[in-house]
Amino acid sequence: MALGEQIIWGSVFMGLCLMLETGFLVWASTVLSRAGRRLSTPPTTLQIGWMMILALFFIVLAHTIQVLIWSTIWTRYGAVSDWNEAIYFSLVTYTTVGYGDLTLGPGLRVFGTFAGVAGVLGFGISSAFLIAVMSRLLQAGMFGQD
Numbered sequence: 645m646a647l648g649e650q651i652i653w654g655s656v657f658m659g660l661c662l663m664l665e666t667g668f669l670v671w672a673s674t675v676l677s678r679a680g681r682r683l684s685t686p687p688t689t690l691q692i693g694w695m696m697i698l699a700l701f702f703i704v705l706a707h708t709i710q711v712l713i714w715s716t717i718w719t720r721y722g723a724v725s726d727w728n729e730a731i732y733f734s735l736v737t738y739t740t741v742g743y744g745d746l747t748l749g750p751g752l753r754v755f756g757t758f759a760g761v762a763g764v765l766g767f768g769i770s771s772a773f774l775i776a777v778m779s780r781l782l783q784a785g786m787f788g789q790d
Contacts, residue, residue, distance in 0.1 A: 645721075645751045654758030657717065661710045661762040662769070668709075669773050672702035676777060680784075687785040699777045703770045710766060711738050714759045723752050738763035 645653070676695060683691050714737070715730040717723075724730045724746065733746045737759045748756045 645755060647754060650755035654755045658758040658762040661713060662765055665706050665766045665769055668702050668706035672699055692781045692785050695781050699774055707766060711735055714738060721752060723748055740764060
């Protein structure tokens with residue numbers, strides 16, 4: 645893939661991943677809001693814990709789907725030999741661990757960096773969301789009532 649194509653397609657897939665991340669967090673907000681209406685006032689520590697677990701469920705699901713999207717891309721372009729390697733490479737790249745035991749050829753290197761950027765931005769958005777949820781829950785519960 646030529647450099648221009650790598651930049652264009654990398655931007656497209658990164659954008660799709662970030663739209664997916666945002667969509668999952670909006671969905672999580674809706675679900676959390678509905679669940680929050682059923683909480684006692686103030687919410688108990690256990691209720692706060694369950695709400696956090698629910699938020700984490702949506703975050704983990706969003707990131708897992710993004711890793712699967714990148715894995716599909718690597719197998720489609722023949723960048724890796726099998727699905728197991730594709731998931732491994734996607735996780736290492738998306739989390740920006742980058743062990744270096746698997747590398748992309750020159751025709752996909754720039755494109756591959758977009759997976760890392762998507763991960764960095766996705767984790768940042770998820771972290772901000774989780775902090776916002778935790779702050780609201782803890783404020784509402786005034787640190788929980790057992």
